[in-house]
Amino acid sequence: MRKLLLLSLIAASPLAFADPQCTTADKAQWQDQTKFQETLKGQGYEIKKFKVTSTNCYEIYGWDKDKRKVEIYFDPVSGNVVEQEIED
Template sequence: MRKFSMFACAALVAAGAGALAVGSAQASDSEGGCGNAPKSQWMGEDAAKAKGVELGYEVRRVKVEKGCYELYAKDKDGKRAELLMNPVTGKIVGTDGDD
């Protein structure tokens, strides 16, 4: 009986840790992948614009939106695009090209 109790406790602890991992993954997804780093760690807007150009976009405007840089740009075909960029890493974490 004692072995079963220890096994049951270990299983509950493992299940709880898994639930915490899932919860933290959902939290980062809801942030759009931009995190919550202080602005002192962000790249400058000019660097964000340069990163967009490096990716093949003609960047018209950069603004801050919900903790991300939002780049208003045109793609190589001249179509409007909105890119959400992580302000620390420069990684594109979302796009909205439906305009």
């Protein structure tokens, strides 16, 4: 019973679903959002939703060039992928 309670508390924890921290850089150093999205589209991404997270990431929901559903967090300064989830 205790194990079940503990697992429930862990699963409900906000840390279990927290977005990654992408940068601590000043927003003046971030890439322009529109240009960044255009670069991704040029790489074959189809963006359904783009947002700036509270943890300083550019996040997209959409599809990659292979038409796989993706959720990707990017460092808005370097443009590097910090975390991604791809559905086949």
